[in-house]
Structures are given as C-alpha cells and as structure tokens.
Amino acid sequence: MNITTNGEAVSIDPLTVQQYLVSLGIDPRRVAVELNLDILPKAQYETTLLKEGDALEIVHFVGGGALRG
Numbered sequence: 646m647n648i649t650t651n652g653e654a655v656s657i658d659p660l661t662v663q664q665y666l667v668s669l670g671i672d673p674r675r676v677a678v679e680l681n682l683d684i685l686p687k688a689q690y691e692t693t694l695l696k697e698g699d700a701l702e703i704v705h706f707v708g709g710g711a712l713r714g
Contacts, residue, residue, distance in 0.1 A: 646658070646697045647698065648697070648698065648700065648701060649699070649701065650702075650703065651702055651703055657695070659694060659695065660695055661690065661691055661693055661694055661695070662678055662680065662685060662689070662690045662691075662693045662695060662701075663690040663691045666690070669703075671703065673687065673690050674687075675705060675706050676703050676705050677703075677704045677706070678690065678701060678702070678703055678704075679701065679702040679704070680693065680699060680700070680701055681700055682700070
C-alpha cells in the first residue's frame with residue numbers, strides 16, 4: 646500500500662501508526678503525528694490502521710538549547 650510520510654511517497658504493508666513508527670526506528674513517545682492534516686492523539690497510535698493514500702507528518706521533539714545570561 647502507498648502512503649506519504651513527511652512529503653515522501655513510501656510503500657508499506659498494512660500497519661498501525663505505532664507499528665509504522667517502530668519500523669522506522671522512531672520512539673512513539675518522542676514524536677507528534679499528523680495524519681491527513683489532523684493531529685493524532687498518542688492514545689490512538691496503537692489502534693489507528695494506516696490506509697492507502699494516507700499522509701503522515703512525523704515531528705520529532707528536540708531538547709536542549711542555550712541559557713541566556
């Protein structure tokens with residue numbers, strides 16, 4: 646099946662969002678997922694099955710920064 650991830654077309658087997666993230670080596674706790682222009686609550690990652698034509702945007706949280714003084 647074909648989906649789009651962060652603007653790139655990819656072909657995958659049917660998976661849940663959680664399974665897809667893990668297959669990419671992404672810790673689901675450290676990202677936000679937009680599915681077809683809607684933010685997907687983390688509680689739904691395990692139960693949301695990706696479908697043909699779905700569009701995902703995966704946003705990684707980055708920590709750090711500089712203290713200003």
